[in-house]
Amino acid sequence: MDFLKSISIAASGLRAQAGRMRILSENLANADSTAQGPGTDPYRRKIPTFRSEVDRALDAHVVAMGRVRTDASDFRLKHEPGHPSADANGNVRYPNVNPMIEMTDMREAQRSYEANINVIGATRRMIQRTLEILKI
Amino acid sequence: MAISNIPLFSMLRTRMHWHQERQRVLAENVANADTPRFQPRDLVAPNFDPRRPAASELTLTRTSSAHLAGAAGGTRFQLDRGNGGFEARPSGNAVSLEEEMMKVANNQMDFQAATSLYTRGLGMLKTAIGRR
Numbered sequence: 619m620d621f622l623k624s625i626s627i628a629a630s631g632l633r634a635q636a637g638r639m640r641i642l643s644e645n646l647a648n649a650d651s652t653a654q655g656p657g658t659d660p661y662r663r664k665i666p667t668f669r670s671e672v673d674r675a676l677d678a679h680v681v682a683m684g685r686v687r688t689d690a691s692d693f694r695l696k697h698e699p700g701h702p703s704a705d706a707n708g709n710v711r712y713p714n715v716n717p718m719i720e721m722t723d724m725r726e727a728q729r730s731y732e733a734n735i736n737v738i739g740a741t742r743r744m745i746q747r748t749l750e751i752l753k754i
Numbered sequence: 755m756a757i758s759n760i761p762l763f764s765m766l767r768t769r770m771h772w773h774q775e776r777q778r779v780l781a782e783n784v785a786n787a788d789t790p791r792f793q794p795r796d797l798v799a800p801n802f803d804p805r806r807p808a809a810s811e812l813t814l815t816r817t818s819s820a821h822l823a824g825a826a827g828g829t830r831f832q833l834d835r836g837n838g839g840f841e842a843r844p845s846g847n848a849v850s851l852e853e854e855m856m857k858v859a860n861n862q863m864d865f866q867a868a869t870s871l872y873t874r875g876l877g878m879l880k881t882a883i884g885r886r
Contacts, residue, residue: 620774634785680782751876
């Protein structure tokens, strides 16, 4: 049945957006994860990617999470001489995570998620209407 | 005589098929709302003008068992690629969620209208054969 295809496509969107949320929350949670020692890198921000792929069974373009990339931008430097992982100058490298950007991204993910839910709801009502033809 | 041979019902059936297909295309658009370089698509509304007969279901015939089968149940409605909506984001994605939501709601309401008409049509048939 074709309506179930629509629901599966929207579900692929839900899955992808939920995966994105997972990566974003990982970034947010690790916003202050410094390196273990002076020489090592702190947590590096991860970027979720999406790609459109053709699902043979559904005969439709579903969405899937692509490879998770890392953000190559510079780490934040903070002057904290007493910190255990501070370098010779007393600077500590913090992750290149900007909570503001992550929050904005999260909003967008939420919006897309709700849009997919909306499609599922509309499709469900359409199925219901079809079944109501039987009830006369 | 099958019910679907009655013009009213066959037209409504085509219409409902179209809404079903369109829902699938719109779901694709919404699911890919964040995929880079994705262009939204839509379907061209079916045409019931008797002077311009709609394109019949022309399919390729498999004359040999070695031929590949076409996509099962491929759409028989025309895709409307349009001009990609109002805006394209820097990632090359041109899906506008608001627009798609409007289309989904529209599609659902029109589908509801078609099913209601179908129900009424069946009711009329019932009246004609003398059952209430």
